[in-house]
Amino acid sequence: MQELNGALLSSNFSLFTSLLVSFLVLIAWLIILAVYRLYLSPIAHFPGPKLAGLTQWYEIYYDIYLNGQFTLHVKILHEQYAGPIVRINPWELSINDPEFYETIYSSTSRFDKVPEHEWWGNATTAAQSTVSHDLHRLRRAAQNPFFSKRQISLYAPEIQARADKLCNRLNSEYGGSGNVLQMTSAFGCFSADIVTEYAFAKDYKYLDSPNFQARFVKTMQELGKNMHVLMLFPWLLTILVTLPQWLVMKLNHRIGEIFAFQADIKQQVEDILEGRNEKHKDASHPTILKELIDSNLPPQEKSMQRLQHEGQVIVGAGLETVKWTMCVALFHVLDKLEIEQRLDAELLQAWPDLDNPPKLAELERLPYLTAVIQESLRLSYGAVFRLPRTSHTPIQYSSYTIPPGTPFSTSVYYLHHNETIFPSSHTFDPTRWLADPVAGRPPLGPDGEKLLTRYLNPFSRGTRQCLGMHLAYAEMYICLANLFRRCEVELYETMERDVKMHSEQFLALPHPDSKGIRVLIR
Numbered sequence: 001m002q003e004l005n006g007a008l009l010s011s012n013f014s015l016f017t018s019l020l021v022s023f024l025v026l027i028a029w030l031i032i033l034a035v036y037r038l039y040l041s042p043i044a045h046f047p048g049p050k051l052a053g054l055t056q057w058y059e060i061y062y063d064i065y066l067n068g069q070f071t072l073h074v075k076i077l078h079e080q081y082a083g084p085i086v087r088i089n090p091w092e093l094s095i096n097d098p099e100f101y102e103t104i105y106s107s108t109s110r111f112d113k114v115p116e117h118e119w120w121g122n123a124t125t126a127a128q129s130t131v132s133h134d135l136h137r138l139r140r141a142a143q144n145p146f147f148s149k150r151q152i153s154l155y156a157p158e159i160q161a162r163a164d165k166l167c168n169r170l171n172s173e174y175g176g177s178g179n180v181l182q183m184t185s186a187f188g189c190f191s192a193d194i195v196t197e198y199a200f201a202k203d204y205k206y207l208d209s210p211n212f213q214a215r216f217v218k219t220m221q222e223l224g225k226n227m228h229v230l231m232l233f234p235w236l237l238t239i240l241v242t243l244p245q246w247l248v249m250k251l252n253h254r255i256g257e258i259f260a261f262q263a264d265i266k267q268q269v270e271d272i273l274e275g276r277n278e279k280h281k282d283a284s285h286p287t288i289l290k291e292l293i294d295s296n297l298p299p300q301e302k303s304m305q306r307l308q309h310e311g312q313v314i315v316g317a318g319l320e321t322v323k324w325t326m327c328v329a330l331f332h333v334l335d336k337l338e339i340e341q342r343l344d345a346e347l348l349q350a351w352p353d354l355d356n357p358p359k360l361a362e363l364e365r366l367p368y369l370t371a372v373i374q375e376s377l378r379l380s381y382g383a384v385f386r387l388p389r390t391s392h393t394p395i396q397y398s399s400y401t402i403p404p405g406t407p408f409s410t411s412v413y414y415l416h417h418n419e420t421i422f423p424s425s426h427t428f429d430p431t432r433w434l435a436d437p438v439a440g441r442p443p444l445g446p447d448g449e450k451l452l453t454r455y456l457n458p459f460s461r462g463t464r465q466c467l468g469m470h471l472a473y474a475e476m477y478i479c480l481a482n483l484f485r486r487c488e489v490e491l492y493e494t495m496e497r498d499v500k501m502h503s504e505q506f507l508a509l510p511h512p513d514s515k516g517i518r519v520l521i522r
């Protein structure tokens with residue numbers, strides 16, 4: 001008995017000792033890490049809050065606890081530390097300098113993305129998620145031709161057909177009825193039908209769904225609300241993808257819905273590869289996936305998974321962005337009578353016979369419509385989250401040398417709200433984009449030499465610039481022209497709060513209480 005007690009005592013003692021030693025090792029490791037991060041790290045001398053340099057929990061607090069507030073907070077840090085460069089977490093720098101934007105998002109430098117962001121969209125092998133510059137270049141080159149301005153102009157009749165469908169439905173179903181219409185959802189259905197048709201030659205006909213409530217459109221909206229959890233804890237996804245879909249749906253229905261969407265995209269790819277969807281053969285436009293399959297990419301780049309990931313990203317990237325920009329445009333045009341009247345007058349002149357809609361190229365030449373779209377892009381921002389890049393060689397910024405491998409980034413929000421470039425930057429003012437009426441020269445930036453458009457970057461710039469930019473412009477030109485020319489729309493209980501960025505979840509989100517852009521059709 002005594003022996004047993006002795007053995008128990010000694011095993012308790014050794015357990016206690018091991019726990020104590022582990023605890024002391026942990027404390028020692030934390031102290032070393034803190035000293036390293038605060039004093040020895042190659043970016044320790046950059047300005048910024050010590051706490052941010054010490055731990056990423058600083059960022060997590062703003063982005064998860066305060067729900068997408070870190071981007072806005074970093075803008076304040078730039079003001080507090082009175083400098084264009086600030087350390088925002090233990091390993092990353094933010095640069096708020098409009099003249100440096102094109103260096104960060106460069107067309108010529110071989111910058112990589114950061115591996116931490118590879119998992120975001122659960123599409124690790126898509127071009128958009130690709131970390132390495134060289135591999136991205138290979139993947140992107142195979143897609144560029146299908147998103148060229150010329151290819152998109154050939155697709156314009158399909159976009160017009162969907163704008164016809166949208167406007168006819170608005171007038172016949174809602175016109176004069178007094179029924180409130182959720183334009184946010186209607187725009188979502190419009191852009192979803194366009195991008196899925198373009199990608200897979202499959203029209204999902206979301207524009208036919210009752211009250212424009214399409215599950216897939218809602219899924220994409222919901223995805224936005226999870227972004228920071230997925231971005232800051234990417235390993236969560238790696239676990240979730242191994243679980244059965246029904247279980248994920250139970251644990252977190254938003255992520256479950258995303259997996260369901262991904263399974264659907266996989267089905268689309270299989271249907272094309274296995275000959276069940278042959279529509280692409282007679283489609284009026286090339287389909288992205290078929291073109292990738294027929295491209296010169298090496299065989300490993302044409303795997304089912306790769307094609308599925310590209311399909312996922314293209315559809316995902318093409319939906320919320322276009323929808324949100326059109327919401328911003330619709331609200332501001334309807335909110336200010338003089339903007340609405342000026343746009344209506346221009347459209348009436350360019351499009352006198354309602355049965356003969358102008359071609360896309362003609363719409364693109366309309367200065368005021370163009371200015372409305374530019375101003376809407378400025379205030380909808382595109383990807384408002386900072387888009388970090390890393391360099392294999394040191395980067396010189398002012399008197400600072402950014403060490404190789406250090407992520408550096410900026411947010412387009414800082415650029416679009418730079419008061420020197422865009423005075424009264426929170427005001428929606430399309431006239432800032434109009435050419436000088438006397439000299440005819442386009443609007444210039446603050447130095448009086450560079451074009452103002454240089455500072456409008458909702459699509460980012462450089463090698464990773466938005467692939468779908470021309471498609472996005474075509475959708476916006478055609479949809480907004482049709483809507484304002486053919487429908488009598490008025491806002492219903494919708495205010496600026498519904499289109500103003502309240503938080504950042506990769507894209508800009510309005511106030512959580514917003515009910516979307518609601519309208520009546522007269």
Ligand code: HEM
Pocket residue numbers: 127128129140195313314315317318319321322325381382383387458459460463464465466467468469471472
């Ligand atoms: C107003 C509309 C849009 C805006 C503001 C926008 C904005 C952006 C931005 C800022 C990026 C860069 C993201 C990064 O660096 O990670 C991007 C990438 C991308 N966008 Fe768009 N986008 C729009 C519409 C579209 C559409 C309609 C499509 C699809 C057809 C699309 C497809 C893509 C793809 C595939 C990428 C990844 C490109 C790459 O990494 O090579 N986007 N977009």
